[in-house]
Amino acid sequence: KQEVTQIPAALSVPEGENLVLNCSFTDSAIYNLQWFRQDPGKGLTSLLLIQSSQREQTSGRLNASLDKSSGRSTLYIAASQPGDSATYLCAVTRLPGANNLFFGTGTRLTVIP
Amino acid sequence: GAGVSQSPSNKVTEKGKDVELRCDPISGHTALYWYRQSLGQGLEFLIYFQGNSAPDKSGLPSDRFSAERTGGSVSTLTIQRTQQEDSAVYLCASSLRTGPTYGYTFGSGTRLTVV
Numbered sequence: 001k002q003e004v005t006q007i008p009a010a011l012s013v014p015e016g017e018n019l020v021l022n023c024s025f026t027d028s029a030i031y032n033l034q035w036f037r038q039d040p041g042k043g044l045t046s047l048l049l050i051q052s053s054q055r056e057q058t059s060g061r062l063n064a065s066l067d068k069s070s071g072r073s074t075l076y077i078a079a080s081q082p083g084d085s086a087t088y089l090c091a092v093t094r095l096p097g098a099n100n101l102f103f104g105t106g107t108r109l110t111v112i113p
Numbered sequence: 114g115a116g117v118s119q120s121p122s123n124k125v126t127e128k129g130k131d132v133e134l135r136c137d138p139i140s141g142h143t144a145l146y147w148y149r150q151s152l153g154q155g156l157e158f159l160i161y162f163q164g165n166s167a168p169d170k171s172g173l174p175s176d177r178f179s180a181e182r183t184g185g186s187v188s189t190l191t192i193q194r195t196q197q198e199d200s201a202v203y204l205c206a207s208s209l210r211t212g213p214t215y216g217y218t219f220g221s222g223t224r225l226t227v228v
Contacts, residue, residue: 031213043204044219051213101217103156
């Protein structure tokens, strides 16, 4: 069974700092990995999607990497801002025949002004 | 529409009542998922629809929960005889199709409170 773990569970950083969020998964047979952010009481907003054949994806200040063989992904946030404060979730999809996303438990990020 | 739309955004109901939650996916998306997120918990898979195939109901927690998807578009999640432990945010997501290049778009969720 696929298990997805995110470390740390919570992180506080001062504004302007660069930071890395970690995601690990136990089964490397995945279609893709997606990073989401969730604001309190809200739904999920997709940030980046990395296909299993890719190594990284970038969007603005965000960079996500994927090492499928070791079952790891990182989300790098450059020059953090208070507006980045949210819970960040990673999720993997399995290979054909699967029908759901496997979510990590999330990292709650607080960026202190 | 441009995104996944869920209604209502908030629902307070009395224990024992039935509730219906609605999800309107992105037009043309063939895959539709329901998840729920209890306070402080991760996302729990409930049910998955893919095109005209029989849905995967393996995540439904009890027979009080059911869902349908009409015409391959709008989906309704029904909870009968609600219990306090049903209180959670119910999230719907859709995807154009399943595959490595397709991500999932989530709605804003329905916050259900059973009193």
